[in-house]
Amino acid sequence: MHNQPNSPTISPLRQRLIDDMNLRHFGHETQRNYLRDIGRLASFLGRSPDTASADDLRRFQIWQQSEGVPVPTMNSVVSALRFFFNTTVDRPDLARRLVRLAQPRKLPVVLSRQEVTRLLDATTCLKHQAALAVAYGSGLRVSEVASLKVADVDSERMLLRVERGKGGRGRNAMLSEDLLTLLRQWWQVGHRQGVMRRDGWLFPGINTLRPISTRQLHRVVVEAARKADVDKRVGLHTLRHSFATHLLEDGVDIRVIQVLLGHAKLNNTALYTKVATRTVRSVTSPLDRLGLFKMEESAPDS
Incomplete structure (x- = not known):
């Protein structure tokens, strides 16, 4: 979201907020969400959000709750408003007044390896298959x-460069041999079709000067799951969850997985220990070691 500073349709306050987000390399989705959420406060107040008082913020959050706004949405609004008051208008006293609500953390939906195979095979074109394979094979978020750009594929070091991860943090993601083979196939097809350039997007959208949208990627994975008869609620993030869980089940150290996922906190990665069923099944119960309830072998027929 790189708006022109001198656009007559943008207020100075909004432009300052956009500049603050651009300076910190916030992604397009994050910027859009922050602008929307801060706009919610402005609509509630009926005036500019920088004129809010501590009591205004309290009334706003109480109103959201009374309107049945889901807890995750309310917490997303808190994140946007904290950034606005801390950074854009330099009112940290107001940011501290915003209450983040506790919410039970749901276990992520994880696909089996067989389900991932069926889902990837059910895609309708090579571009979509390659995009979903990147999400599962490298554990990337949908954004x-x-x-990703073509230049982000580093075949010499076998890495994918993620320039703008969550919070503007860049990192290197893993690039497997099979994934590299698939991406090379997609490059050959896309280049022949004239939709891919060496300095362009790895997965271009309908307008090849812009990347594929996250909404389109969501539609692709939902349709592939339907065709593959995967009876679970699936989104592109499901493939990221499956990547982490399958690595954990294969014995990869959880701190390595944390780095691969780009998690700032180990607690976020530790959630996958609760859904790694192969890890649970590989452990011998201390009850079994007592040997109290073993079935007696029947005597062979004479």
């Missing part, structure tokens, strides 16, 4: 998959 990170969409933002």
Whole structure:
């Protein structure tokens, strides 16, 4: 979201907020969400959000709750408003007044390896298959998959460069041999079709000067799951969850997985220990070691 500073349709306050987000390399989705959420406060107040008082913020949050706004949405608004008051208008006293609500953390939906195979095979074109394979094979977020450029594929070091991860943090993601083979096939097809350039997007959208949208990627994975008869609620993030869980089940150290996922906190990665069923099944219960309830072998027939 790189708006022109001198656009007559943008207020100075909005432009300052956009500049603050651009300076910190916030992604397009994050910027759009922050502008929307801060706009919610402005609509509630009926005036500019920088004129809010501590009591205004309290009334706003109480109103959201009374309107049945989901807890995750309310917390997203808190994140946007904290950035606005801390950074754009330099009112940290107001940022501290915003209450983040506790919410039960749901376990992520994880696909089996067989389900992932069926899903990838059910895609309708090579571009879509390659995009979903990146999400599963490298553990990328949907926005990170969409933002990849051809130049981000480092075949010498076998890495994918993620320039703008969550919070503007860049990192290197793993690039497997099979994934590299698939991406090379997609490059050959896309280049022949005239939709891919060496300095362009790895997964271009309908307008090849822009990347594929996250909404389109979501539609692709939902349709592939339907065709593959995967009876689970699936989004592109499901493939990222499956990547982490399958690595954990294969014995990869959880701190390595944390780095591959780009998690700032280990607690976020530790969630996958709760859904790594192969890890659970590989452990012998201490009850079994007592040997109290073993079935007696029947005597062979004479």
